Amino acid sequence: MSGADGVQVIIGMESLIVSVVSLSNGIVYIIDAVLDNGDLPPPVPILEVISHSEVLTFFYDQLIQGGLANILNGTGNFTVFAPTDQAAPKLESTLGISIGDAISGSILKLHVAEDVIPFSELEQLQSIDTMGGTIQVTITFRVYM
Numbered sequence: 001m002s003g004a005d006g007v008q009v010i011i012g013m014e015s016l017i018v019s020v021v022s023l024s025n026g027i028v029y030i031i032d033a034v035l036d037n038g039d040l041p042p043p044v045p046i047l048e049v050i051s052h053s054e055v056l057t058f059f060y061d062q063l064i065q066g067g068l069a070n071i072l073n074g075t076g077n078f079t080v081f082a083p084t085d086q087a088a089p090k091l092e093s094t095l096g097i098s099i100g101d102a103i104s105g106s107i108l109k110l111h112v113a114e115d116v117i118p119f120s121e122l123e124q125l126q127s128i129d130t131m132g133g134t135i136q137v138t139i140t141f142r143v144y145m
Contacts, residue, residue, distance in 0.1 A: 045072065045074070046072045046073075046078055046080055047060075047069055047072040047073040048073070050063065050072070050080070050082060053082075055084045055085055055086075056082050056083075056084060056085065057085055058083070058084075058085045058087075058088040059082050059083055059084075059085075059111075062108050063108070066108040066109075068108060068109070068112060068131075071112075072112070076114065077115055077116045078112055078113065078114060078115075078116070079112075079113040079115060079116055079117040079128075080111060080112050080113075081110075081111045081112075082111065083111065091107075106131075106132035106133060107132065108132070109130060109131035109132030109133075110130050110131075110133065111130065111132075112130055112131045112132075113128050113129060113130045113131070114129075114131060115129075122137070126138075
């Protein structure tokens with residue numbers, strides 16, 4: 001069996017942390033919330049969901065300052081790779097990039113693809129075309145015993 005830990009799924013305005021476990025006869029999504037069978041609210045723009053997240057405040061601020069907020073608040077099909085607040089310090093320490101450079105440069109745009117990429121398709125992709133250029137990707141699944 002295999003799975004991917006730490007997948008964040010948004011259903012309505014509810015954010016769920018999910019472990020995905022593939023088994024011989026199906027897939028189990030382990031979530032940290034209870035789903036209800038009532039009517040879900042209508043879909044909301046990506047920016048609205050990001051703005052309500054307690055762990056994406058840095059990314060939300062960068063979207064506003066970097067001019068991508070209006071794009072993500074409008075119509076279109078996007079996939080967003082939203083770095084958490086814990087990822088922000090890695091700009092300087094790992095990549096040697098100042099926060100100002102991240103906003104004004106293409107670093108922010110590397111986190112937005114102008115297409116919907118379902119999670120199920122990420123595993124097969126070797127690269128993703130983003131607003132900031134093409135990025136190489138490798139998806140690694142953890143094995144549970």
